[in-house]
Amino acid sequence: MTKRAFLTGASGQDGSYLAEFLLAKGYDVHAIVRRSSVFTSQRIDHILNHPNFHTYLGDLTDSSNLHRLLGRIEPEEIYNLAAQSHVAVSFEVPEYTAEVDAIGCLRLLDAIKDLGIKPRFYQASTSELFGGEIGTQPQSEQTKFHPRSPYAAAKLYSYWVTTNYREAYGLFACNGILFNHESPRRGETFVTKKITKAAARIAQGRQKQLVLGNLEAKRDWGYAKDYVEAMWLMLQQKEPDDYVIATGEVYSVRDFATMAFGVAGIKLKWRGEGVSEQAVDAATGEVRVVVDPKYYRPSEVDYLQGDASKAHRILGWQPRTSLPELVRLMVEYDLKHDGYSGEHG
Numbered sequence: 001m002t003k004r005a006f007l008t009g010a011s012g013q014d015g016s017y018l019a020e021f022l023l024a025k026g027y028d029v030h031a032i033v034r035r036s037s038v039f040t041s042q043r044i045d046h047i048l049n050h051p052n053f054h055t056y057l058g059d060l061t062d063s064s065n066l067h068r069l070l071g072r073i074e075p076e077e078i079y080n081l082a083a084q085s086h087v088a089v090s091f092e093v094p095e096y097t098a099e100v101d102a103i104g105c106l107r108l109l110d111a112i113k114d115l116g117i118k119p120r121f122y123q124a125s126t127s128e129l130f131g132g133e134i135g136t137q138p139q140s141e142q143t144k145f146h147p148r149s150p151y152a153a154a155k156l157y158s159y160w161v162t163t164n165y166r167e168a169y170g171l172f173a174c175n176g177i178l179f180n181h182e183s184p185r186r187g188e189t190f191v192t193k194k195i196t197k198a199a200a201r202i203a204q205g206r207q208k209q210l211v212l213g214n215l216e217a218k219r220d221w222g223y224a225k226d227y228v229e230a231m232w233l234m235l236q237q238k239e240p241d242d243y244v245i246a247t248g249e250v251y252s253v254r255d256f257a258t259m260a261f262g263v264a265g266i267k268l269k270w271r272g273e274g275v276s277e278q279a280v281d282a283a284t285g286e287v288r289v290v291v292d293p294k295y296y297r298p299s300e301v302d303y304l305q306g307d308a309s310k311a312h313r314i315l316g317w318q319p320r321t322s323l324p325e326l327v328r329l330m331v332e333y334d335l336k337h338d339g340y341s342g343e344h345g
């Protein structure tokens with residue numbers, strides 16, 4: 001029988017790849033999308049007419065809407081990917097971030113309990129839970145949490161409430177603790193996409209400079225398409241559990257920028273330090289990257305490196321895309337397209 005999956009966040013980076021993945025596996029995919037004054041469906045436009053893809057207006061802040069949809073659809077699997085997902089933004093809108101990222105998850109779990117349905121539940125947890133203090137890496141399922149933003153604190157609540165509904169009510173609920181993952185479909189205000197888009201535009205003479213914040217931050221960046229498979233695998237196991245998903249490889253924001261500009265044909269030479277640090281085009285001497293402290297965060301996550309050995313062992317999951325490959329994929333995409341399009345990205 002056709003399995004029904006319910007997705008929140010389907011118009012986002014991960015949701016769009018997961019929807020494609022599930023449709024290819026023959027699922028009926030039911031997804032909520034938010035009302036907006038402009039179209040926000042670019043990443044899923046190419047599947048909107050798929051006979052097994054169904055969208056509904058919905059919002060994680062609206063309990064009655066979620067309750068009604070879950071009661072009507074009775075999905076076998078639920079993937080909660082919706083979130084105010086920008087860490088820096090969460091310092092500006094902390095209360096809204098908690099409303100969506102923390103209480104939104106509770107609303108789903110409680111609707112499931114109240115309706116007496118028994119879906120398998122995936123919660124999009126995050127490496128931001130760890131806080132990334134130097135000395136704690138590599139971070140595994142055993143590493144102590146230390147959230148360093150309103151976003152991370154909200155996600156900590158949803159991590160624990162997911163665990164609690166598993167323990168208290170026997171729900172098959174899993175936390176995927178995913179480290180940063182990127183793609184051509186990444187939102188344009190996250191650092192990787194901001195860099196690859198700027199590198200492409202600068203190489204094409206359409207932009208002069210790229211302005212960044214903390215160049216020292218180190219991240220374990222993987223490819224979103226590889227990571228959505230891990231979400232699905234978690235819900236296919238005998239027992240519900242929590243898993244770190246990561247590559248284990250670490251690069252700084254500066255490394256990422258050097259690689260991206262390299263793919264676009266610009267060799268960067270770095271000079272200066274701190275707020276005075278700049279990167280110039282080694283061939284022309286033109287300044288291409290500058291630092292502006294307005295992009296610094298009130299508290300930063302310095303060093304994230306995941307240990308995904310549990311996922312390797314139990315899920316049989318492995319990342320398939322190295323960072324240099326991912327950077328190439330993103331820059332080549334941005335050299336061809338200004339912005340992103342679901343179908344090709």
Ligand code: NDP
Pocket residue numbers: 008009010011012013014015033034036040058059060061080081082083084085086100124125126127177178179180181182187
């Ligand atoms: P995106 O920001 O690309 O997508 C977020 C999605 O959530 C969008 O579809 C957005 O809708 C939707 N959304 C936001 N607010 C609400 C709301 N109030 N009600 C319903 N939907 C809402 O995020 P990603 O795809 O990158 O990430 C997916 C999830 O995984 C998020 O929960 C994120 O926090 C988490 N995560 C992401 C990681 C990453 O590196 N990408 C790593 C670890 C965790 P709209 O299009 O209308 O804005």
Ligand code: GDR
Pocket residue numbers: 085086087088125126127128178179180181189190191192194211212213214215217218219253295296297300301
């Ligand atoms: P992150 O991703 O905060 O790790 O959260 P982001 O790409 O925003 O930042 C990564 C690091 O780069 C530094 N940085 C900048 N960041 C942005 N956005 N813009 C800049 O100009 C800039 N310059 C330097 C940041 O300070 C930071 O250290 C992402 C999101 O997808 C979360 O939802 C998810 O939970 C985590 O990854 C894992």
